[in-house]
Amino acid sequence: MESRSLGSIILSAVIVGLIAGLLVAAFHFVLTEPIIERSIEIESSLRQVQEATAETLLVDRDAQRAGLFLGFLLYGLTWGLLFSVLYHIVQNPLRDMSTFSRSSTLALLTGWSVALFPFLKYPANPPGVGDPETIQYRQTFYLAFIALSVAITCLAFVIQRYLSRPHAAGRSPWSKWAIVLGAYAVPAVLLYIAFPPNPDPVPMPASLVEMFRILSFAGLALFWLAYAVGFAWLAVRAERPERAKNVIFAIKKA
Amino acid sequence: MAHVFTPATTHDWRIPLGALLLGLLAFYLLALDQGLLLSLVQGNVAFDQNLVHEITHDARHAAGFPCH
Numbered sequence: 124m125e126s127r128s129l130g131s132i133i134l135s136a137v138i139v140g141l142i143a144g145l146l147v148a149a150f151h152f153v154l155t156e157p158i159i160e161r162s163i164e165i166e167s168s169l170r171q172v173q174e175a176t177a178e179t180l181l182v183d184r185d186a187q188r189a190g191l192f193l194g195f196l197l198y199g200l201t202w203g204l205l206f207s208v209l210y211h212i213v214q215n216p217l218r219d220m221s222t223f224s225r226s227s228t229l230a231l232l233t234g235w236s237v238a239l240f241p242f243l244k245y246p247a248n249p250p251g252v253g254d255p256e257t258i259q260y261r262q263t264f265y266l267a268f269i270a271l272s273v274a275i276t277c278l279a280f281v282i283q284r285y286l287s288r289p290h291a292a293g294r295s296p297w298s299k300w301a302i303v304l305g306a307y308a309v310p311a312v313l314l315y316i317a318f319p320p321n322p323d324p325v326p327m328p329a330s331l332v333e334m335f336r337i338l339s340f341a342g343l344a345l346f347w348l349a350y351a352v353g354f355a356w357l358a359v360r361a362e363r364p365e366r367a368k369n370v371i372f373a374i375k376k377a
Numbered sequence: 378m379a380h381v382f383t384p385a386t387t388h389d390w391r392i393p394l395g396a397l398l399l400g401l402l403a404f405y406l407l408a409l410d411q412g413l414l415l416s417l418v419q420g421n422v423a424f425d426q427n428l429v430h431e432i433t434h435d436a437r438h439a440a441g442f443p444c445h
Contacts, residue, residue: 133392
């Protein structure tokens, strides 16, 4: 198999990322925006009682709703670019995997590591939750959690690759997967326990927060599923013209 | 065989580095900025206005990034 050029990988990863981002923005626009509106209403009524200050908003709600799309396009751009670099680096070491399983597995593992697992530790909150005083503290731990989450996935992945080499052929598949799962689960649980929880109080109604979190998690899962399928599909397609060219070349030679 | 560095191989690290930096910038804008970036042109008022944060506000909440 010939490795794909980085330009081709970046192009397809970014396109798929932007499309998946738009898809999730539309999902949130329809389902999550009403909850965001409701939270903002509750938040402003609470604030009026507490401070009685009318806040003039530079960015009004219409702009913020449009910003939802901008934000998820940035989300797609971010992971399109960062994932394409990862894929570029590992495509040769992983050339024994099929294109589809390599690209989809990597994308799903990335989504789990950078979005879904961090969500379980630090679940999303609707507007009205979040103390501006603690934003730096929360951002620091959130980023550190993502970084370590990626690191332990890499570790388990490397162990899995190591065990699938010929020298480990004597081991049963069960014992191999048990080792890999253990090598992931133990540090993952430690990471989950060791990190401090979100320090902010949650003054919003519990049912509203719960609904917001379900939709937020669903949005992230939707993004990474769409991204993995789209990227894998383009990756498989990208090899076809190459193969067709080789066939033509072989025919001409003969 | 020794590898000879040709212009083609020097480009090899520039493109991934560029993609990495651009990706981190997009992530910063979406998830982290609290006025720092625009303070370069706006001065201290950028921290109060927090325009990047306000525009990406809904996506920050929905994607689970820390927000106030």
